[in-house]
Amino acid sequence: MNTVGIATGAGRGMGLACARRLAGTVDTLLLVDRDEETVTAAAKELGDTGGGAAVEPFVLDITDRDGLARLAARTAGAGTLRAVAHAAGISPTMADWRTIFAVDLVGTARLAEALRPLATDGTALVCFASMAPLLGGLEADPAVAAVLDDPLDDAFLDRLHDALGPSVEDSGTAYAWAKHGVHRLVRREALRLGPLGARVCSVSPGVIDTPQGRQEAANQPTMDALVRRSATGRPGRAEEVAAGVAFLLSAEASFITGIDLLIDGGACAAVRGGAGR
Template structure:
């Protein structure tokens, strides 16, 4: 049996580190990213230390249904789907509110839908959410949660704006709701695929020293304050997030599914301590 791994957002940052951790864990690894140049560089780098894993780049926009169908077909052609690390996404300074929700939440739902027919006993998937879902989206509200539960509805963005209000057009707010939607999606997906012995979890990073993270920090000085007031008092490293994702994808985590793992260096703990 040839085992297949898929890593999205694999061109750099946390996605690249997640891909690195899958070398030797699967027989063939599909590296997915929108940027063909960055992806080619990552594939060349990983191929030099592949530990027996065959590395294959796959250029794809995660919101492209047809492209996702081709990705699923390629994975099926190659072997048995074993591990999926979905790190592709954009942050508040990179697009408007609609694009953020489309890439970060709708894209995640589309990926899960495309790969669902391939999952089998032992398949594991990790989706990247964010600590922002814990405090940036406000208190849970049934009307908003009902909309978030169906991100593939053709009127999803309009329905969410109606439920949340005009503040959803703030890209930071949109990002927080998108990542909360990812956490909720993981819970539902875990139930859908659990019957065949597959697992789905999410990881919620804090402030991490990636190019994307540094871009956000440059625009939002409040992020440095969060880091300074966190339990560890430092930002995370991409490889630290990848290590958690690798554990969740491994057989060692065989009884973990439908949960979100907060990996924030104690930011949320710091916020709680200041409130007490």
């Protein structure tokens, strides 16, 4: 049976790095990105360099329900869903609070919903979260958790604003809560997929040297101090995050599901320990 892999946000950065790792593990690889030019170029690059997979670009905004239905249909038509690296997302400097939640949490929930019927024995998904909610030990009280755990509700954003108050309008605050929502979603999704023989985990990158990461660092001077204080004393590389994703998607991780893998170079360890380099 032909196996299918999906990498979202695959036009550049960590999504593209994940796609490079997936190319040698599946028969058909769908590269998903909303930017047609970059994802087409990425598909050509991976197709030219080999790796065994037939690589196809798939232009899609991850918040588009109809587009996600098309992605699911294309996946089902190509074969058996084997691996998904969901790296598509936006960060605090890129949008307002509503858009951040719509892309980073609601979009992730919609993708999980669209692909769930295709999950089977051996299917594995990895969703990108962030170290942001882990730095401050963010936890939702029961009222907030009830809203965060229902991201597909039509009134989700209004309910969330009511639960968290005006502070959620800050894009950095919204980003941390959205990624905390992804952590929670993955734990719930693991219990849905387990009986099917499928798995799902999340990864939480720290400060990573990508175009998006550099944009954030330029607007948030504290990120440089955080990097210097971390255990490794440097930003991460997209390939280092992709290596963690590749492991979680592999058969070697067959007993790992419903967890988050923190890939931050020891930044959270430094903050939590009140120390650093």
